[in-house]
Amino acid sequence: MYKELQGINSRPAPFQFYTADELWTTEHTSKQMLEYHLNGDIDFSSKNSGFIEDAIEWMTSHFNINEKTTIADFGCGPGLYTTKLAEKGAAVTGIDFSERSLQYAKQIAEKKKLDINYIQANYLDFETDQKFDLITIIMCDFCALSPHQRNILLKKFNVMLKPHGSILFDVFSFNGFEQREESARYELNQLNSFWSAEDYYCFVNTFKYDTEKVILDKYSIIEKSQTRTVYNWLQYFSKGSLRKELENAGLSLKQLYGDVRGNPYNPDSEEFAIVASIG
Numbered sequence: 001m002y003k004e005l006q007g008i009n010s011r012p013a014p015f016q017f018y019t020a021d022e023l024w025t026t027e028h029t030s031k032q033m034l035e036y037h038l039n040g041d042i043d044f045s046s047k048n049s050g051f052i053e054d055a056i057e058w059m060t061s062h063f064n065i066n067e068k069t070t071i072a073d074f075g076c077g078p079g080l081y082t083t084k085l086a087e088k089g090a091a092v093t094g095i096d097f098s099e100r101s102l103q104y105a106k107q108i109a110e111k112k113k114l115d116i117n118y119i120q121a122n123y124l125d126f127e128t129d130q131k132f133d134l135i136t137i138i139m140c141d142f143c144a145l146s147p148h149q150r151n152i153l154l155k156k157f158n159v160m161l162k163p164h165g166s167i168l169f170d171v172f173s174f175n176g177f178e179q180r181e182e183s184a185r186y187e188l189n190q191l192n193s194f195w196s197a198e199d200y201y202c203f204v205n206t207f208k209y210d211t212e213k214v215i216l217d218k219y220s221i222i223e224k225s226q227t228r229t230v231y232n233w234l235q236y237f238s239k240g241s242l243r244k245e246l247e248n249a250g251l252s253l254k255q256l257y258g259d260v261r262g263n264p265y266n267p268d269s270e271e272f273a274i275v276a277s278i279g
Contacts, residue, residue, distance in 0.1 A: 008203045008220045009184060014212045015146035015233055022230045024098040032194050034078060034100050047139065051261065055138075056084040058262035063134050063166060065090050070130070072160065074123040074137040074153070079105030079116070081138060086114040090134075093117040095126050124152055131162045137169040138260055140271065143235045147245075150235075154249030158278060167251070167276040170260050176270030177213050177236035182206055195221045195230075213237070242274060251276045 023029055047055070059065060067089035076082045076094030078101045086092045086109070094116060096102055102118050109116045119126065123137075124145075135157050142150065157167050183206045190202035203220040217232040243253045255275040256265040265272055 009205055011205075011207050012216070012218075012231070014209050014214045014216075015148075017229075017231045018146070019230045020144065021097070022228070024096075024101070028197055029195060030098055030100040033098070034104060051259075052080055052084070054261040055259075056081065056088070059085070059134075059136075059168065059260070060088050062262055063168075065134070067091075069134065070132045070162075071134045071136065072130075072132045074126075074135065075139070075141040076105065076118070077101045079108055079118075081136065082116055082118075083108055083112065083114065086116050087112070091115075091117075093119065093128075093130070093132075095119045095121055095123045097122045124149055126156070128160065130160070131165070132160055133162055133165045135161060135165070135167045136260075137167075140170050140172055140234070142169050143172050143237075144233055145235070146233070147235075150245060151249060154246060154251060157276075158250045161278055163278065165277065166254070168260060168273065169276075170271055170273040171237045171242060172234060173267075173270055173272055174213060174236055174238045175268055177208075177215065179270060180206065180208060180215050182208050190219075195219070196223055198223055198225075213241070239272075246276050250278065252279055 023033060063069070065071070065085065065088050069090040071085050071090045072093045072095065073082050074095050076096045077098065079094060082092045082094040082105065094105060097120060099120055102120050105116070106118055145153065161167065184203070186201055186203040188201055189199060190204065195202060200221050200223040202222070205218040207216040207218065209216070213236040215234045215236070219230040219232070221228050221230065239256065246253050253274055254277050257273040257275070258264050258266050258269055259271060260273045
């Protein structure tokens with residue numbers, strides 16, 4: 001038991017393990033994630049429905065979205081943004097590796113008679129010859145990627161973006177990092193049975209990596225039949241650190257906002273949004 005507890009409470013190197021598939025592709029957790037996505041009253045897997053409505057209206061105005069606009073939404077989930085952007089007339093592509101989320105998104109598109117191109121894939125592996133006016137990756141999804149993965153993605157954006165196109169995404173800030181604290185706790189059926197339909201104990205370790213400005217929430221899930229670990233990494237950014245990553249991929253930071261609704265940038269906020277472009 002002592003060795004098991006040592007393993008549970010061990011601190012891995014930053015981004016040493018990658019377990020995103022545990023959240024999005026397993027039967028039970030993908031169902032739970034979809035339910036959270038579709039709950040428009042809370043900010044969990046997605047922002048609340050009012051936030052999304054405001055974001056779509058700002059994006060439509062700011063990027064002049066119309067029937068000639070081509071958009072790619074990386075990590076589109078159940079289509080909360082892609083559906084509304086298609087309703088504005090845009091030609092929309094949504095990429096996600098959750099089969100359950102995409103099934104829901106496709107059902108909504110069919111019901112609304114929207115021609116949305118949904119692709120089931122890990123967006124790190126996604127390739128296309130199509131060029132886009134706007135590329136989005138929302139809900140701080142960019143922060144869950146390692147430095148190597150982020151560089152791969154940004155270089156893809158560079159290739160897929162039209163010469164005068166834009167990239168819109170949001171990230172957690174250094175100020176948000178300072179608000180987090182290390183902790184260790186466990187409970188029965190943590191997160192209201194999020195991880196399994198059967199009873200389980202979940203140990204949750206939160207680790208801070210001060211030099212790298214990274215947070216890890218490490219979930220050790222112990223069921224009768226198995227023990228598994230899920231690693232939820234989050235990278236936090238300053239304006240300068242993000243600009244450096246963009247420049248390394250041949251991109252430039254054009255505008256800063258408080259969020260993807262176009263609110264003013266606040267240096268004291270725990271999140272901020274970016275518009276980037278080529279060069």
